[in-house]
Amino acid sequence: MNKTITLGTALLGLLLAGAASAQDFDYYLATPRGVAVNSFGECWRSTFWTTENAVQKCDPQPVVETAAVETTTVLSKREVNLSAETLFGFDQAELSMEGMKTLDGVAASAAEVPNQTIRITGHTDRIGSLEHNKQLSVRRAQAVQDYLASKGLSTSNMEIDGVGPAEPLVTCEGKGGQELIQCLGPNRRTEIEFAGVEVMEESGVEMMQEK
Numbered sequence: 001m002n003k004t005i006t007l008g009t010a011l012l013g014l015l016l017a018g019a020a021s022a023q024d025f026d027y028y029l030a031t032p033r034g035v036a037v038n039s040f041g042e043c044w045r046s047t048f049w050t051t052e053n054a055v056q057k058c059d060p061q062p063v064v065e066t067a068a069v070e071t072t073t074v075l076s077k078r079e080v081n082l083s084a085e086t087l088f089g090f091d092q093a094e095l096s097m098e099g100m101k102t103l104d105g106v107a108a109s110a111a112e113v114p115n116q117t118i119r120i121t122g123h124t125d126r127i128g129s130l131e132h133n134k135q136l137s138v139r140r141a142q143a144v145q146d147y148l149a150s151k152g153l154s155t156s157n158m159e160i161d162g163v164g165p166a167e168p169l170v171t172c173e174g175k176g177g178q179e180l181i182q183c184l185g186p187n188r189r190t191e192i193e194f195a196g197v198e199v200m201e202e203s204g205v206e207m208m209q210e211k
Helices: 007-016 097-111 130-150 177-183
Strands: 029-031 063-066 070-083 117-123 158-162 189-202 206-209
Touching (some): 070 097, 097 130, 130 158, 130 189
Antiparallel strands (some): 063 206, 070 189, 117 189
């Protein structure tokens, strides 16, 4: 290991060794025969020595060993289930003010993960004709897509679908009137599914070693 000593101590060591003269080269001490070394063959450094002005002969450059960076590809999925009552009025496909505020948060979250695919599926309850509910679910999904696009999300990464009452969460058998409408509330919803590929990296660790 190299030793850093004061200029006065280095000069004294050279004089005791019988050197004819000694010169301060700012970073190392030298004799007429070259850089001064100690009994171990190590160069004498002056008090002005730094790693930036190290000389290859005395201080070979550190060898940097970098561990390989490992990457892992993960298919990530998440789903947002939004109540139709939050987004729309009853039997309507126009977004309410509350619905727009809700989708503002969805858009901001989606923008943080670029190039992910977004699937929007509209659902209705079973009240009314199948054809009406099918069309209503598609129009609601389209309204959500249009709003997300207005917030800067690309429609090329979006898919929409409307399945009407085909995928109920509750059945509410034996109920009718207002009680049935309230009971079927969970079925009136819009699902937004986000899917994307995430690449996770483990950074390499640098190790510096003097040779």
